[in-house]
Amino acid sequence: NAGVTQTPKFQVLKTGQSMTLQCAQDMNHNSMYWYRQDPGMGLRLIYYSASEGTTDKGEVPNGYNVSRLNKREFSLRLESAAPSQTSVYFCASSETRQGLSNQPQHFGDGTRLSIL
Amino acid sequence: GNSVTQMEGPVTLSEEAFLTINCTYTATGYPSLFWYVQYPGEGLQLLLKATKADDKGSNKGFEATYRKETTSFHLEKGSVQVSDSAVYFCALTKGGSEKLVFGKGMKLTVNP
Numbered sequence: 001n002a003g004v005t006q007t008p009k010f011q012v013l014k015t016g017q018s019m020t021l022q023c024a025q026d027m028n029h030n031s032m033y034w035y036r037q038d039p040g041m042g043l044r045l046i047y048y049s050a051s052e053g054t055t056d057k058g059e060v061p062n063g064y065n066v067s068r069l070n071k072r073e074f075s076l077r078l079e080s081a082a083p084s085q086t087s088v089y090f091c092a093s094s095e096t097r098q099g100l101s102n103q104p105q106h107f108g109d110g111t112r113l114s115i116l
Numbered sequence: 117g118n119s120v121t122q123m124e125g126p127v128t129l130s131e132e133a134f135l136t137i138n139c140t141y142t143a144t145g146y147p148s149l150f151w152y153v154q155y156p157g158e159g160l161q162l163l164l165k166a167t168k169a170d171d172k173g174s175n176k177g178f179e180a181t182y183r184k185e186t187t188s189f190h191l192e193k194g195s196v197q198v199s200d201s202a203v204y205f206c207a208l209t210k211g212g213s214e215k216l217v218f219g220k221g222m223k224l225t226v227n228p
Binding site: 004031033040041042043044045048050058090092094096102103105106107108109110 | 148160161162165205206214215220221
């Protein structure tokens with residue numbers, strides 16, 4: 001049972017390059033999320049998608065775009081990478097529907113991204 | 117806005133020691149409260165949760181009680197093991213939203 005799968009696990013980019021981080025979940029969850037984790041900052045929400053075809057900004061969306069390709073997949077794109085985007089990126093998913101609340105989020109193992 | 121404040125550490129304990137990680141929150145109304153754990157090289161996993169005042173969440177020997185009067189959700193374990201070495205995050209959701217607000221995390225190392 002794979003859960004949430006992120007690719008790649010590691011990536012090094014030069015400033016100005018573009019890149020797409022991939023995320024897929026096999027739990028049939030409606031909601032998906034992208035976070036970044038920085039030392040001393042905890043996890044901060046970049047974008048989320050409450051259902052297929054919808055996306056919304058989180059706490060730190062600048063410099064990123066997302067696509068909810070279908071129910072399984074939610075990608076994060078850096079159009080022009082900057083050193084400040086060096087971080088560990090986590091994708092998560094959760095089951096959300098009418099009458100169901102407080103469900104846990106399930107996380108992938110992360111993508112460690114370095115921007116030189 | 118909603119926020120979570122927790123002990124940041126890092127903290128080093130000996131095996132079988134007692135563990136407390138403090139967590140307090142700021143939120144209007146009645147948030148749901150969570151503890152997540154991140155083992156080295158992995159993503160976060162839900163450790164326990166509580167959805168209303170006085171609820172106690174428990175899992176793997178860890179416990180936390182939702183205290184509305186002190187706006188706290190402190191994590192405790194009576195006897196830690198080396199395998200408990202990880203980063204622990206306190207978090208909340210509020211108002212029907214499934215978006216989590218995290219504390220900064222606390223790294224725990226348990227030595228044999």
